[in-house]
Amino acid sequence: MLMNYAANLLAIETRIAAACDRVGRQRKGVQLLAVSKGQSPQSIRALADEGLLAFGENKVQEAKAKISSCPSQLRWHMIGHLQSNKCRDAVVLFDFIQGVDGLALAQELEKWAQKLGRTKKILLEVNVGGEGSKYGLAPTDVVQTLLRVNDLPHLEVHGLMTIAPYSPDPEHSRGFFRKMAEVKLACENAIGAPLPHLSMGMSGDFEVAIEEGSTLVRIGTALFGARTTPKTLMEHPSNEID
Numbered sequence: 001m002l003m004n005y006a007a008n009l010l011a012i013e014t015r016i017a018a019a020c021d022r023v024g025r026q027r028k029g030v031q032l033l034a035v036s037k038g039q040s041p042q043s044i045r046a047l048a049d050e051g052l053l054a055f056g057e058n059k060v061q062e063a064k065a066k067i068s069s070c071p072s073q074l075r076w077h078m079i080g081h082l083q084s085n086k087c088r089d090a091v092v093l094f095d096f097i098q099g100v101d102g103l104a105l106a107q108e109l110e111k112w113a114q115k116l117g118r119t120k121k122i123l124l125e126v127n128v129g130g131e132g133s134k135y136g137l138a139p140t141d142v143v144q145t146l147l148r149v150n151d152l153p154h155l156e157v158h159g160l161m162t163i164a165p166y167s168p169d170p171e172h173s174r175g176f177f178r179k180m181a182e183v184k185l186a187c188e189n190a191i192g193a194p195l196p197h198l199s200m201g202m203s204g205d206f207e208v209a210i211e212e213g214s215t216l217v218r219i220g221t222a223l224f225g226a227r228t229t230p231k232t233l234m235e236h237p238s239n240e241i242d
């Protein structure tokens with residue numbers, strides 16, 4: 001299927017800029033991550049040709065199969081749940097690992113980052129809605145975990161990420177995003193330094209997320225159109241099991 005990626009991107013860019021304007025933020029303070037799970041390397045290349053450089057995948061196996069057929073200048077974010085037995089691959093494949101949901105996973109990533117002689121940028125995932133179906137730290141546990149993870153020398157904590165509970169109404173996400181901004185502030189106070197990233201907002205709610213302080217929106221379907229593979233696992237934008 002031929003998609004008009006230039007038009008999709010322009011529409012998203014216009015909406016991002018308008019959301020920034022509404023709250024007096026600068027456009028450059030919001031990074032657009034193209035979520036390419038379920039999309040082909042050809043589609044990724046087409047969006048890369050439009051100037052997008054950062055892409056997000058939620059499964060290590062799928063990313064491994066695709067990244068080598070994509071332009072080499074692209075940067076890859078792991079945005080899904082990471083199993084400890086995939087940490088080595090994740091350290092090799094991804095520039096940024098969002099979705100670190102506990103100290104044990106951070107320690108496993110640290111081990112591989114050290115062995116492979118790299119430093120990894122990570123985000124701590126927060127289950128802001130307290131949903132049983134989602135991964136992530138409870139908001140009340142974030143500061144304590146951050147203080148421990150911050151001591152790991154091969155990981156750089158760049159901030160927090162979250163997926164708001166699903167609702168067809170983007171306004172439903174606002175309170176959760178506002179809560180995340182508070183948690184980020186508490187983290188910054190605890191470590192005495194600013195955290196550059198608050199990764200929140202997807203196709204359905206990215207404008208509200210920007211209004212509430214998101215620095216990184218993760219957008220899949222609004223950019224690429226519907227996902228093609230593997231359908232059954234990709235109908236819901238939660239952290240699927242792989």
Ligand SMILES: *Cc1c(COP(=O)(O)O)cnc(C)c1O
Nearest residue numbers: 035079202203218219220221237
């Ligand atoms: C799939 C996914 C997205 C993108 O979802 P869309 O609704 O297609 O924009 C964003 N974040 C995560 C963690 C996802 O798994």
